[in-house]
Amino acid sequence: MAQTKYKEYVEKMLRENKDLFDKFQPIHDKYALDPDSHQEEFNQVGEKVMNVVNEYDNKLCASSERGGYGKFTSNLSEKFRAEIKNHYSMLDHIGIIPTKREEFLSPKGKDFVLKKISLPR
Numbered sequence: 001m002a003q004t005k006y007k008e009y010v011e012k013m014l015r016e017n018k019d020l021f022d023k024f025q026p027i028h029d030k031y032a033l034d035p036d037s038h039q040e041e042f043n044q045v046g047e048k049v050m051n052v053v054n055e056y057d058n059k060l061c062a063s064s065e066r067g068g069y070g071k072f073t074s075n076l077s078e079k080f081r082a083e084i085k086n087h088y089s090m091l092d093h094i095g096i097i098p099t100k101r102e103e104f105l106s107p108k109g110k111d112f113v114l115k116k117i118s119l120p121r
Contacts, residue, residue, distance in 0.1 A: 006060060006080040013056040014087070024049050024088070032090050039096060046094030053084060053091070 003011075014021050024045050031042040057080055061073040085091050 004079075005063075006076055007083055009056050009060045009080060010083045010087075013052060013084075017052050020045075020048060020052060028088050028090055031093070035093070042090075042093070043095055043097075046091075049088075049091075050094050053081070057081065 027038065027041055027045050031038040035042075057077055060080055061077055081091075
C-alpha cells in the first residue's frame with residue numbers, strides 16, 4: 001500500500017536531518033518530564049527543528065499547489081504537523097518563554113491576577 005504524501009515528507013525530513021532530530025530527541029524527552037528546567041535548551045534546539053519543519057511543510061504544500069490541489073494545502077499542512085507530533089508531542093511548546101510566577105500575582109502577592117483588556121463594542 002502506498003504511503004500518503006505527508007507521511008513521506010515527514011520520513012524524508014527526519015532522514016535528511018537525522019543529526020538534528022537525534023540531538024533534539026533527548027532534549028524533547030527531558031522537557032516533557034520537566035518543562036521548567038529544560039525550557040531554554042528546548043527552545044534553542046527547537047528553533048532549528050521548527051525551521052526544518054516549516055521548510056518541509058512549505059515544500060509539501062508547494063508541490064501540492066503545482067498539482068492543482070491548492071485548496072487542500074491547509075488540510076495537508078495540518079496532517080503533516082500532526083504526523084510530526086506523533087514523534088515529538090511537545091513540538092507546539094517550542095518558543096514558550098517562561099515567566100516568573102510573581103508577574104501574575106496581585107501587588108499584595110496573594111491573588112492571581114490577569115490584566116483586563118477593553119474590547120470595542
